[in-house]
Amino acid sequence: MSKHSWHEQGGAWRTKGRVKSWGQVSLNGEGLKYDGLRSLNDVHVRSTHASKTRSYLSAKSSKIGRERVLGKIECGMKLIFVGTEVAPWSKTGGLGDVLGGLPPALAGHGHRVMTVSPRYDQYKDAWDTAVTVEVKVGDKIETVRFFHCYKRGVDRVFVDHPCFLEKVWGKTGSKLYGPRAGVDYEDNQLRFSLLCQAALEAPRVLNLNSSKYFSGPYGEDVIFIANDWHTALLPCYLKTMYQTRGIYRHAKVAFCIHNIAYQGRHAFEDFSLLNLPNEYRSTFEFTDGHLKPVKGRKINWMKAAILESDLVLTVSPYYAQELVSGQDKGVEMDNIIRKTGITGIVNGMDIREWSPQTDKFIDLHFDTKTVMEAKLLLKEALQAEVGLPVDRDIPLVGFIGRLEEQKGSDILVEAIPKFIDQNVQIIILGTGKKTLEKEIAKLEEIYPDKARGIAKFNGPLAHKIIAGADFIVIPSRFEPCGLVQLHSMPYGTVPIVASTGGLVDTVQEGYTGFHMGAFDVDCEAIDPADVEKLASTVKRALEAYGTPAMKRMIQNCMVQDFSWKGPAKQWEKVLLNLDVAGSDAGIDGDEIAPLAKENVATP
Ligand SMILES: Nc1ncnc2c1ncn2[C@@H]1O[C@H](COP(=O)(O)OP(=O)(O)O[C@H]2O[C@H](CO)[C@@H](O)[C@H](O)[C@H]2O)[C@@H](O)[C@H]1O
Numbered sequence: 001m002s003k004h005s006w007h008e009q010g011g012a013w014r015t016k017g018r019v020k021s022w023g024q025v026s027l028n029g030e031g032l033k034y035d036g037l038r039s040l041n042d043v044h045v046r047s048t049h050a051s052k053t054r055s056y057l058s059a060k061s062s063k064i065g066r067e068r069v070l071g072k073i074e075c076g077m078k079l080i081f082v083g084t085e086v087a088p089w090s091k092t093g094g095l096g097d098v099l100g101g102l103p104p105a106l107a108g109h110g111h112r113v114m115t116v117s118p119r120y121d122q123y124k125d126a127w128d129t130a131v132t133v134e135v136k137v138g139d140k141i142e143t144v145r146f147f148h149c150y151k152r153g154v155d156r157v158f159v160d161h162p163c164f165l166e167k168v169w170g171k172t173g174s175k176l177y178g179p180r181a182g183v184d185y186e187d188n189q190l191r192f193s194l195l196c197q198a199a200l201e202a203p204r205v206l207n208l209n210s211s212k213y214f215s216g217p218y219g220e221d222v223i224f225i226a227n228d229w230h231t232a233l234l235p236c237y238l239k240t241m242y243q244t245r246g247i248y249r250h251a252k253v254a255f256c257i258h259n260i261a262y263q264g265r266h267a268f269e270d271f272s273l274l275n276l277p278n279e280y281r282s283t284f285e286f287t288d289g290h291l292k293p294v295k296g297r298k299i300n301w302m303k304a305a306i307l308e309s310d311l312v313l314t315v316s317p318y319y320a321q322e323l324v325s326g327q328d329k330g331v332e333m334d335n336i337i338r339k340t341g342i343t344g345i346v347n348g349m350d351i352r353e354w355s356p357q358t359d360k361f362i363d364l365h366f367d368t369k370t371v372m373e374a375k376l377l378l379k380e381a382l383q384a385e386v387g388l389p390v391d392r393d394i395p396l397v398g399f400i401g402r403l404e405e406q407k408g409s410d411i412l413v414e415a416i417p418k419f420i421d422q423n424v425q426i427i428i429l430g431t432g433k434k435t436l437e438k439e440i441a442k443l444e445e446i447y448p449d450k451a452r453g454i455a456k457f458n459g460p461l462a463h464k465i466i467a468g469a470d471f472i473v474i475p476s477r478f479e480p481c482g483l484v485q486l487h488s489m490p491y492g493t494v495p496i497v498a499s500t501g502g503l504v505d506t507v508q509e510g511y512t513g514f515h516m517g518a519f520d521v522d523c524e525a526i527d528p529a530d531v532e533k534l535a536s537t538v539k540r541a542l543e544a545y546g547t548p549a550m551k552r553m554i555q556n557c558m559v560q561d562f563s564w565k566g567p568a569k570q571w572e573k574v575l576l577n578l579d580v581a582g583s584d585a586g587i588d589g590d591e592i593a594p595l596a597k598e599n600v601a602t603p
């Protein structure tokens, strides 16, 4: 049994009755009348005879740009990303960022890219396609409707169903998975079953004509990129509901692990909710030493996803190594992953959102030449905003993250007394576990002139901290990739990081940041040695503040390229290796279109 970091503690949904039969409702009839955003005919699509309406445009790269002519696809893959978060429409953390940023970068390489995620809110930029499909979820037939918009070269598809829209009020930050942090919705397994089935329908039933480069449904020769445990049923349904019927014969599934701490462990009896044939029981079966959500034998969604997908990826090479290093870091999936293998590709970040030269949330823009003066002014603005004494000579340390043990905010709180006597201020921004939120909120009372803990999900403030702080501290017990250090470095904000996961891959000791060493991954305890490591490394960073060495580090941080361009190339390479019919390398392009101003999810 892994001693720590399986984060799920319960919330299993119990079935009251057993499902007698499985499978999708019969699909008959035909006719796909949805034509991009214009035609809003009320078409109830029960058919999946998408091929009848195919009219692809082919794509050719040329030196002077894209030249695409009617005919068969000559270039690019058809990629369907599926996930429960997609920024800016929905986000509780980094999963949303990745589904927001990676797809446009792959579209920029000439691939046809769609994301499928829940419609948690009335997104003002996503239109009703009027296309509906029926899927069997648990023992009920549910109708789902697709909404759509086309942004930065990506078809953003939103799955509309009351199980998403009625539960989540407000677009980001909370309530996507449960009424509060640590508590899951009882019907999460059904919600995610519905999402997976809808995602499998989308490429076939949506007749999208979003750009001059591509038109018609995506068709069947696609690659699904499933993300985290919520999408684990996708490879299983692909095989049992489609490929057995000769549909999607060449389609493949890549499964990306953003966080092994959340695996979707549920009561074994819940298998019957999933509408999968009995032979899949063993794929899901999993026994651990935990009592929650039930003692002993369970189903484990992530295990099934790892075993049933064609390719398993994660979000940094070092995390990939950690996952197979043993039970603790692999959270009891290490033996399974050793069998399948795993590819680690470090995440990129959205340089349109996170750039000191264009950031819409800061009052002053800067570059490598103006950084030293600009940061002082931005720090003063930040100090004033959070109510700390305004003093440009005090080094400011920031923290941004979900308040879960993963992120080590508890270790940080414990370490603060050990360095707060220095010339320093600290601002912690995060939401999550109530106990951890209370801990950070108390800091202001204890250190009124030195510390602020803000238990809110606040995007603009995150930008101001990234820009105005001198250091960003990331004391994670484990960190698959970490985006906050990527966001901070272009702003010359030097990261102080635990030596784990993607933090190892992206921060170089003494060159672009400060490493604290690896922490104990046991989430149930705070190791005093880790408190010491954190405090001494912060002190080391404070000593460097204002020195020529620190100035060099700031420059080193700022000149790196953390955009999605490089990672997208690597993603392209591994996805091409899946050898799906019609797939071809894309072109060496940039993102097709900038993030439109209206590309903001508002209720
Ligand atoms: N209170 C708050 N207010 C405003 N913004 C907030 C916020 N709390 C967090 N954020 C934002 O949420 C994102 C968090 O990024 P992380 O890399 O820490 O992801 P997370 O751990 O959630 O995701 C997992 O998936 C990602 C993506 O693969 C991996 O990088 C990561 O290691 C893994 O744990 C950042 O954009 C951050 O600014």
Ligand SMILES: OC[C@H]1O[C@H](O[C@H]2[C@H](O)[C@@H](O)[C@@H](O[C@H]3[C@H](O)[C@@H](O)[C@@H](O)O[C@@H]3CO)O[C@@H]2CO)[C@H](O)[C@@H](O)[C@@H]1O
Pocket (backbone or CB within 6 Å): 007, 008, 009, 010, 011, 085, 091, 092, 093, 094, 095, 096, 177, 178, 180, 181, 182, 183, 184, 228, 229, 258, 259, 262, 402
């Ligand atoms: O983008 C942020 C993270 O979002 C996902 O994590 C969520 C996870 O998948 C959900 O299951 C849920 O986790 C809760 C867990 O189920 C429950 O038993 C309890 O331990 O509390 C957990 C937190 O509420 O919410 C997570 C988001 O908070 C995604 O899987 C991660 O990769 C992302 O880091």
